[in-house]
Amino acid sequence: MGARMASPIPRLGVSLPLPPDLDMCRRVAEHAEILGYESLWIADTGAGPDAFVVAAVAAGVTRRARIGTAVIPVYTRALPVHAAGAGSVAQLAPGRFVLGLGVSSETIVDTWGGVPFEKPFARMRETVTVLRQMLAGERVSFEGKTVRTKNFRLVSPPPRPVPIYVAALMPPMLELAGEIADGVILNFMPVEAVPRMLAHVRKGAQRVGRDGAELEVVARFQTLVTDDVPAARGAIRHMMGPYFATSVYNRFVAWCGFAEEARAIDAAWRAKDRARNVAAVTDHMVDRLAIIGTPEHCRKRLAAFVKAGVTTPMIQPFLFDEAAIWRTFEALAPAGA
Template sequence: MAPAPSRLGASLPLPPDLAMCRRVAARAEELGYESLWVADTGAGPDAFVVAAAAGLATRRVRVGTAVVPIYTRALPVLAAGAGSCAQLMAGRSFVLGLGVSSETIVEAWGGVPYRRPLTRMRETVGAVRRMLAGERVAFEGKTVRTRGFRLVSPPPAPVPIYVGALMPPMLELAGEVADGVVLNFMPVDAVPRMLAHVRAGAERAGRDPATLEVVARFQTVVTDDVPAARDAIRQMMGPYFATSAYNRFVAWCGFADEARAVDAAWRAKDRTANVAAVTDELIDRLAIIGSAEHCRARLAECLQAAMTTLPAGPASSPVVQLLYWVYRPIPFMEDCARRFGDVFTVRFPANPPFVFFSHPDAIREIFTADPDRLRAGEANRPLLRLLGDHSLLVLDGARHLAERRLLMPPFHGERMQAYGAIMRDVADRTIDAWPLGEPFPIHPRMQALTLDVIMRTVFGVAEGSTFTRLRERLTRLLAMTGSRFAPLVLLPFLQVDLGLFSPWGWLVRIARDVDEILFAEIRRRRAEGGAGRDDVLSMLVEARYDDGTAMTDQELRDEMLTLLLAGHETTATSLAWVFHRVLERPDVLEKLRTEVRDAAGDGPLELRHVAELEYLDATIKETARLTPILPIVARRLEEPTSIGGHELPAGAVAVPCIYL
C-alpha cells in the first residue's frame, strides 16, 4: 500500500462500447488521469480487447483490468491476454487485475462451478505470474492445473497482478500474494478497515505492505440532479448487491437490513422491490454524487482514508478478536496494552476499526472534542435495535440535547429527596432478608435491590400484578443483556430472528413482552394524569418539548429501557465491588460505620446526610478507580481526526479506556 496515494484513474464506460471507450481513454489522458481501468461484465466486449483499444488510443496512461474473472478463462488464456496487452503497451505498465466474479457470471452464464474462490485465486495468481515470466509451467493444484504451458512471446517487462477483494479473507490473500488490491463499491469509512486486512496478510507473509498499490474504485457522478443520479445508480446496485459476494459485503459495511431486503426481493423475483431496497443512505455512502466541488471534497476524503495508517493491533482475524473480547475482555485489553502500548487497534466482524487509548492526554482530547466530530450516539448504534431510535444513548446533536433537557428535571431537587427515601427503604427490606451467619453471593442481591429501586422510581410500579409481571420480564431481559452472549447479539450480522433457537430471537421475544406491559402502563398514565406522582415515567408523560409537543409512546418506551439498561447493571456491580473492597479492609469498614453514626445518630439515614459522608464518597470513588464498571466508552469519528498524535480516518471509533 503506497503511503501517500495521490493519483487519479478513470474506469472506462460500462457496458463498454469500443468506440466510446477509445474516445473516453484519449480524453482522460488529455485531462491528466494517471491510469485507466477496464471491468469485465461477462457479456462482452472482452476486457482484454477493451484494454488493448484503450492502449492504442493513448500514449502515456497506465491501463489495467479491474477485474477479469478467474473462473471463465483458463490459465493460458489469462496469461496470453495479459501478455498481449503488455506487448501493445511496451514502455508503460499494463496491470492484470483478477477477481472471482459472481455465481451468475461464472455458473449461470459460464457453466463453470463456483468453488473454493480463495484457493482458486491463490493458485491462479501463482501460475499466471510464472507464465507471464516466460516459464514453462507444470502445475497441479486443488482447483486448476496445467502441463507444460509456455508463452510463445512473453511480455517485455513484468506484469503486476492485482486482486479484487471485498471481504477479509480475500483482502488478506491480496496482501499475501498480489502486487496490489482492487477495492470496489465501498463506503469511504470502510477503506481503512479493508486496508488493515491487506496489511495483515502482507505482514503475515513477511512482505512490506507499503509495496502494494491500492486501486479504490468510487462510483462518481458530477451532476446538479442528485435524485436522478441516485435513481440511475439504484437500478445498477439492486441486481449487483443481490449477488452473494456483494450482499455479504454490503452487510459487512453496516447495511445488514438493506442487504436482507435486496436479497429477499431478488429471490422473490420482485425487481421493483429489489431496486427500491437500495436506500438513499446506502447510495450516498457508496457513491459520490453532486457538484464538482462536492465530488472533489469527497474524493479528498477517500484519499485521506487510503493514506491513514491506523495504530498497530492484533493480527488475528476479527472473529478471533471478537471471541477474545466476549469471553476474556480484560485479559485481551491487558495483552494488547503490553504488546502495543497505550494506543492500539482492535477489529471485529462487520464493524469499523476500534482504536483504544489509555494515555490521560489522549483521553482528555476525546472527551473535550467537539461532539459533532466525535459522536457518542453513532458509536452506540449497535444498541439501536434493542433500545430504539429515540434512546438518548444513540442520539447526537440537537436531538440528543432535546431529549436530555426533558430527562434531567426528574433527577433534581425535591424529587431526589423522595427517590432517596425509596432507595433507603428498599435497601432496608432487602438487607433484612439476607441470611445470617453464612456466606452468600452479593452481586445477585445488588441486582435485585437495584431493579426494585428502578421499578419504583423510574417506572412508578410498586405492587400488584403489573409489578409482578414487569419485574419478572425485566429480570429475564436483564439476564440476557448482562450475559456473556450480550456482545454477540449486539452485532448487526447476528441480529437474526431464528425463534427461541437464536439468542437474538430470544431477546426479541422478551423485549416484546416488556413492551406490551410498558405501552399499557404508558396509556394508563396518560389517561390518569401525573398529578401526585413523582416517578420518572409519570413526569415524562407530562413533560413537553420546546415546541409544546409531548413525548410519543415510542419515545417514552425507548427512554424507559435506556434508564433501565444504563442504570441497572452499572449500579448493581458498583455496589458489589464496594462491598468486596470494604470487607477486605476491616479498618475501612469501621471508619465508614463511625462516619454514618456521626452523621445520622440513632435515626434513619436521610438524603441530607449524604453531603457529610466524605469518607464513604472517597471509598466509592476509589473503588470505581480500581475496578471501573465501564472500562471503555466509544466515539465514532465523523471526519478525519488527530488524537494523541495519531491521524484517524472518518468512520473509525475512538475508545478511551479508563481501565488501562
C-alpha cells in the same frame, strides 16, 4: 455548474467500459489521457466488450497512462488464454499494463458461464502463482487443487514484468491479496470501511514478511457530476438493487454496515419483486457507496477516500449517456490537463 478546477487527487483513473461500444471506449481512453488521468481500468463484465480487447484499444491511443484490468474473473479463461491476453496487452503498452484479477460472482461464473463457483481462495492463489510464471516466459507445469497445466510456455512473453493485483471485499480475500498480490482493488465500500479493509491487507502481508503499506490500493467509484442528485440516485438504484442481491455483494454491504438494507434487497430479489428490490436501496446507502453531486462535492468525497487509504481512485460514470460521461470526466480532470 461552475468551471472545471484541478483535482487534488495525485493519482486519478478512469473506469471502462462505459456504454457497450468499443469506439466510445477508444474515444474516452484517448481523451482521458489528454485530460491528465493517470490510469485506465477495464472491467470484464461478462456480457460487454472483452476486457483484453478494450485494453488493447486503449493501449493503441495512449502513450503515458497505465492500463489495468479491474477485473478479469479467474474462472472464465483457461490459464494459457489469460497469459496470452495479458502478455499481448503488455507488449502493446510495455511497462504500463497491470493485470487485475477477481473471483467475480456466481452469476457471471456459474449462471452465465456454466463453471462451478468453487474454492475461490485456492483458485485465486493458484491462478496468480501460475500466471506469474507464464508471464515471465517460464515453461510451466502445475497440478493444483483448482487449476492445472503441463509444459506450457508463452511464445512471446511481455518485455517487462506485469504486476498482478487482486480484487477483494471481505477479510479472507483481503488478507490473501496482502500475501500474494502487487496491489489490491476495492469496490462499493463506504469511506469508513477502508481502514478496516486495509488492516486485513496488512495482516495478510505481514504473515509472509511483506510490508502491506507498499501495495497500491485501487478503488472504483460510481460517480456522476450533476445538479440533479435525486434523479441520479434513482438511476443508480436500478443498478445497485440487482448487484447487491448477489450473495458476495449482499454479504459485503451487510459487513459494511448496511445489514438491514442487505436483508431487504435479498428478500425482494428472491421474491422476484424488482420494484421492491430497487426501492430497498436507500438514499443513505446510495450516498455512502456512490459519489454524486457538484464537482466540488465529488472532489471532496474522492479526497476523503484517499485520506482513508485509497491510493488510486477510478471514476465510473454510471449513466450510459454520453453528455453525462464527458461532463463527469472533464469536471473532475486532474491537475495539469
